[in-house]
Structure formats: structure tokens, C-alpha cells
Amino acid sequence: MEGATVRGIAKEAGLSLGALRHYFATQDELLMYAMQLVKERATARIAEISANEKWAPKERITKIFLELLPTNQEKMVEMEVWFAFTVYFRHKKDGFDAQHDGIYAAVRKLLDSADQLNLLRKELDKEMEAEKLYAVIDGLALHAYLEPQRVNGEWITKVLEHHLASLFH
Amino acid sequence: MEGATVRGIAKEAGLSLGALRHYFATQDELLMYAMQLVKERATARIAEISANEKWAPKERITKIFLELLPTNQEKMVEMEVWFAFTVYFRHKKDGFDAQHDGIYAAVRKLLDSADQLNLLRKELDKEMEAEKLYAVIDGLALHAYLEPQRVNGEWITKVLEHHLASLFH
DNA sequence: CTTTTATTAGCACAGTTGTATTATAAAAAT
């Protein structure tokens, strides 16, 4: 949250303090808006992949999961924003529950639909695998953020694809 | 880092500002010390498990990995500290490399020794599995931190044990 | 054309922060 001061944001936007305050009465409003913006952008990208029928189901599902990883600069920035804000709001316990990710729910849904398409290995514990996959995704994202030189885009792509391959048959 | 102000820490310690400053000239020194303290405590706990021969190797290795997860209140607090400080120092790029986890290296080492004891399934790509396991560990830890009600100690224990079982034969 | 509303800019205020300085007491060293 280092530069996310009201003054810093106003300067970046080319506005005065008062002008910015005309649109966002408090800092929290401003940060919430930024967080929602990131969420909407990511959701839109995923919806686009979801709707694109030129890929086979398995490929499409893989691409969706890959979309959750910071494999390029743009997504890395979004991820940093999301991450910083999550930690920030985590510490103002008030009304944070409503702000939750939804990624876990999305993972479960995707695994379910993969299962209905008969893509998954039969012996899997789906609840367990959902939790593991969710952990792999955020773990890789976190490591790409903290150790960008060692854990880069190509590598996390490979690792996630490898993990998904272990779920499909 | 909400309460980690110099004044806050001095008050918590029952010292005046000047007294605290006698031991830690700057805030960064203080935070670095706290970070190192957490690291030493965790390292000591792991060393203790490592040296305890009452467990079979597989069980021992499992216990070590479980030690990296915030399965109780104490470890959760340590993890929050570690986590907040990591993010904090990440943003002061200066001399952060030296402060790195070492968890990834530890995971690789443990997998190697498990392999030498013939505990691992033969067809595994060890580099890949180390990265995945590392991601699962930190992913679970992160989720336990952000969603403590859903992702609690027993559950992450179960999930990690399940994942380790998929590596052993 | 007048009036109302939306927008912008600037400043002030009160609080917090890290750090520097100075004074004083206690302990240790010489």
C-alpha cells in the first residue's frame, strides 16, 4: 500500500485533492473501487475465455486456470493490487467478508463442470482436489510475486499445467 | 504492519521511545530482528523434529512439512508476522534478497532425502514436485490466514497429508 | 438569462510517524 495515499493517487490522476475527494469521499471508498476494478477486469477476461468455443473443453478449462496466474506484467500488477488490498482490508475486520475472492468457489465450479464432462480421474476426492488446486494457484502466484527471478511466467504455467494433467485422465 | 510502529512496539515492551531506540537505531533494524526471531523459532522447532528418531523417516518428513503450516494459534501469529514483514521488505528492494525464506531450498532438500530413502514414487519430476509442494504449503497457509473459518488447522493438515501421500508410494 | 448543480483547487487541521537531541540515572571500567 506504499504509494496508495490519497495525495499520491490524486497526483497520478492529475487531480487536486479536492477534486478527487469529490468522487471518493474517503480513502476506503477509493481502494474498494480499485479492488472492484481489478476484479471486474479479471472476471471479464475469464468470461471471454469461457465463451470462446474454439477450444476444446479441457483446453478451455486449462486456459481459465492459467488466467488466474500472474504470467505477464499486466496480471502481475493486478495481482499485487489485489494482494495488497486484501491484506489491507483484512486488518479492518469490518465488512471484509463481503469482499471475498470467489476464486475458491470458481475452482470448485470448474472442477465440477470438468467432472460432468468426464475429464477427471474417477478416484479423486473433489473437495480435497479443489482445495489443493486453489492452494497451488495462489501459492504459485505468491511465489511469482516474491521471487520473480526464479519463479517466472513460463515456469508457473508449466507447473500448473502439470498439476492439471495429474487431475485429468 | 498496522501496529508495528516504533511507538507501538515501545509501549508493548514497556519502554520509552528513547530506551527502545538505544537497542534499535532504526525501525528497519527492529523489524529485521523480529523477522529473524520468527525464523529462528521455526527453524528450532523443525530441527527438533528432525533430530527426533522416535518417528519413522516418512512420518518425520511429514511432520516437518506440517510444521510449516499455521495449524495452531502460535504458528498463525508467526506466519502473520513473517508474511507482513515479507511484503513490507519486498517494497524496499534494498537488500531484500538476503532475507529470503529458504523454505524452497528446504523443501527440495527434504524431497531429496525422501528420495534417497526410497520413499518417493519413481516417476516423479522432482523439481516440479518441489515447486508444487512449496506452492501447496504457502497457498494453504495464505488461505488459512485469509479465510480462517473455512480453512482451519485440521483441514489444511488433512490436505497436506493427502498431497504428501500422493508423492510417497 | 438566471439559477442551480457539478467540478476543481487550495488550504487548514489534527493526528501519526520515524528519527534526532538532550538530559539524567545507573553500572562498569579505569
Place this chain on the structure above:
DNA sequence: ATTTTTATAATACAACTGTGCTAATAAAAG
């Protein structure tokens, strides 16, 4: 015994922060 080092406290300072307030200006509505 005196000098030096260690420890503690209190205060000061400059910078930064979120937010409130006021006035001016542009745009829109009546």
C-alpha cells in the same frame, strides 16, 4: 574515586496522512 559506557526518559522536529472546509469556476438546467 573518577571517568566512561550503558540505559532510560522526555521532548522536539519535520514529514506525511486522511479528512474537513471554503471559495472559485465550469457546466447544466430551469
